[in-house]
Amino acid sequence: MSKEISTRAEDYSKWYNDLVVKANLADHSAVRGCMVIKPYGYSIWEKMQAALDKMFKDTGHVNAYFPLFVPKSLFEAEEKNAEGFAKECAIVTHYRLKTDPDRPGKLMVDPTAKLEEELIVRPTSEAIIWNTYKSWITSYRDLPILVNQWANVVRWEMRTRLFLRTAEFLWQEGHTAHATKAEAIEETERMLEVYAHFAEEFLAMPVIKGIKTANERFAGAEETYCIEALMQDGKALQAGTSHFLGQNFAKAFDVKYLSKENKQEFVWATSWGVSTRLMGALIMSHSDDNGLVIPPKLAPIQVVIVPIFKTDEEFARITEKANAIIKALNDKGISVKFDDRDTYRPGFKFAEHELRGVPVRMAIGPKDLENGTVELARRDTLEKKPVAMEGIEDYITALLDEIQKNLYTRALERRDAMTHSVDTWADFEAALDKGGFIMAHWDGTPETEEAIKDKTKATIRCIPLNNKQEAGTCILTGKPSAQRVVFARAY
């Protein structure tokens, strides 16, 4: 069985950090608050990208690319949005360096190369994109515009964490334009569904779909929808957001279209995004003390074959068998790595592939050649057993599927076990100490939400979609409430 992960905050933080570095996913970079995503980590991200990209295309979206820099005048056009991001922007003020007369061999900013207008390094692209949409849209025939962008953005956060909150991060941001409010809301909800489906099917991570309270809403949005997941240490993680932007950006950038009725109308907007934060979510959802556990659908290597041999002759015979198995597995669309390095011993390889989260390990040794078997070990349960070589590809196909399902079930059970319903302030505080989601009544005011946050650091993660209506009283103020909302301490 996998060992217990300590969920004490500082231990968990350290465990998480060590794992990210040791499993070769990413490193702290020399640049403040940024990280280097290493090839193995990036290959997992690529799997996520591919799956998401297909889902975007299947829902009618196309990819495009917009500039990294946003002139300040554009950035500030939508006031709420600008205000929301103002405190975390990187700003380009100059465009040239020169040699420093006082320090030979050193460079200095050339004061004569000051920009007329500062450029903001995008923290999100609504401004630059809506400024562009203005020139793309004149008629209802131009709508809808369903565009997605894969890009990097910069948010100068004061405190950073690998994958979860780095100064620069990779993400995708969808930006759509619609003729009607209903259509835009439909799009917002559709993309939330896409995210939820992706999280559950690919990341094997159960999520709660909901809407944010006014306090937590995206700056410039009318409504923010989100998916919220629970990590193994009992803290919540916002895993994706989908915003209904109303006509805020259309009005800020004067984007209008002529309707069928020959009337000028403002365009309705949505935006939605997920980021490399999902890598953090993946790690904190499934991993154990032996290392990463990657769901088969996202594993760059689904099966690793470790040969066990003493002599060249043995190795040759094993290789022959292995090649036949690799072929059969590849034909089933399964990615396989044959770890034929003779510079490491089997035990070392076992440990290394476990650390990296490979879902299935196959060991082939002399005994197996004799018996016509292989030894299969599954990463999720760490079970090992001999399996007949004959028909192994079908066995593994089913096994990968089972591992994917098991990871989801396990995560769901863990989340349910960490979800508590409370009715009093005392119970609320007690539940917070245990961690997890807390379903509790709230009087619906931003002031109360803020007060609870100040007292406990817990925030309202979301108001679940299709939430059960149930009369109750607010845990803090005792005022009437019509429904429970999801509280938690969050990343």
Place this chain on the structure above:
RNA sequence: CGGGGUGUAGCGCAGUUGGCUAGCGCGCCACGUUCGGGACGUGGAGGCCGGAGGUUCGAGUCCUCUCACCCCGACCA
């Protein structure tokens, strides 16, 4: 931006009241024995002790300045 801390080999660290050729573990390289759960032995490579200035016969160690990073807080659609 406040409070605290750390900078010594690729990584993790020790280095006493200033003293001799700056150490330890892991990793790395070579050779040999090993190889079904992170092997072992022997030998070896690798340091402007974060940077600048100062005190001193002598500085990793003391002083001043500076830079970087980390932690706690504030902040984080």
